Amino acid sequence: MFLELEHLTMKFGGLVAVDDISFSVNKGEIHGLIGPNGSGKTTIFNMLSGYYKPTSGKIVFEGKNITGLPAHKVTQAGFARTFQNLRLFKSMTVLENVMVSMGHLAKTQLLNVMFNPIAAQKENDLFTEKAMKLLDLLDIRQYAHNLAVSLPYGTQRRVEIARALATEPKILLLDEPAAGLNEVETNELAEILTTIRQSGITIFLVEHDMKLVMGSCHEITVIDYGKKIAEGDCDCVRSDPRVIEAYLGKEEDL
Ligand SMILES: Nc1ncnc2c1ncn2[C@@H]1O[C@H](COP(=O)(O)OP(=O)(O)OP(=O)(O)O)[C@@H](O)[C@H]1O
Numbered sequence: 001m002f003l004e005l006e007h008l009t010m011k012f013g014g015l016v017a018v019d020d021i022s023f024s025v026n027k028g029e030i031h032g033l034i035g036p037n038g039s040g041k042t043t044i045f046n047m048l049s050g051y052y053k054p055t056s057g058k059i060v061f062e063g064k065n066i067t068g069l070p071a072h073k074v075t076q077a078g079f080a081r082t083f084q085n086l087r088l089f090k091s092m093t094v095l096e097n098v099m100v101s102m103g104h105l106a107k108t109q110l111l112n113v114m115f116n117p118i119a120a121q122k123e124n125d126l127f128t129e130k131a132m133k134l135l136d137l138l139d140i141r142q143y144a145h146n147l148a149v150s151l152p153y154g155t156q157r158r159v160e161i162a163r164a165l166a167t168e169p170k171i172l173l174l175d176e177p178a179a180g181l182n183e184v185e186t187n188e189l190a191e192i193l194t195t196i197r198q199s200g201i202t203i204f205l206v207e208h209d210m211k212l213v214m215g216s217c218h219e220i221t222v223i224d225y226g227k228k229i230a231e232g233d234c235d236c237v238r239s240d241p242r243v244i245e246a247y248l249g250k251e252e253d254l
């Protein structure tokens with residue numbers, strides 16, 4: 001099994017934000033996690049990415065127990081994430097924002113810049129080429145030398161995804177990547193997610209936007225008040241009475 005969440009629980013004081021949740025994510029698929037506001041999605045996301053240590057339960061990735069590992073170790077294990085709110089470097093260009101994420105891949109670091117400048121330059125060229133390929137994948141090459149913050153919101157979101165991919169992850173975790181996007185941008189994002197998956201990267205997608213989830217996920221887990229209430233493919237989840245009830249008043253979204 002690729003990624004397994006086993007009886008995960010997270011308590012904040014008296015509040016049980018995530019309550020005994022188990023599910024698995026298959027390699028090479030897009031797995032969606034949906035649920036109403038405050039249902040615990042970001043909390044699960046933060047446990048997966050090493051930002052929160054679960055109160056109890058286990059996270060097993062490629063057979064290894066990664067529960068409670070710090071974020072940088074989780075990154076080394078092959079996870080990359082984006083944030084629900086954008087976190088780009090304001091004074092850097094799009095290309096620089098992506099390249100700075102490749103830092104941990106660098107073999108010839110500071111010492112080589114001083115003692116072996118040719119190797120350092122070669123490595124820099126290689127990273128530039130890799131970063132430009134990611135910009136192509138996200139369809140943002142034309143903005144490579146623009147300041148990231150000068151770009152429209154939807155484009156900045158893509159820069160953030162390119163940055164996450166720059167660490168060469170096995171699994172990409174996205175927290176509400178469609179937040180603040182218009183319908184055209186959301187449709188473009190769905191296509192981008194499919195392209196990323198086709199390149200061999202598994203995607204774990206936390207989303208509020210039903211259209212994005214229904215249009216791109218193979219498997220969906222639905223939570224409400226910290227508990228799992230349904231799971232399955234789009235059709236199965238869409239017609240589940242517990243899901244309809246959790247989203248009551250929003251059925252038109254389903
Ligand atoms: N660091 C924290 N400290 C205390 N309570 C928290 C913390 N993080 C989340 N919570 C609480 O846990 C519950 C789940 O929050 P979470 O952010 O996981 O929900 P969500 O499903 O991501 O919501 P949204 O759709 O609004 O992003 C909420 O009641 C929230 O107030």
Ligand SMILES: [Mg+2]
Nearest residue numbers: 041042043084
């Ligand atoms: Mg959230």
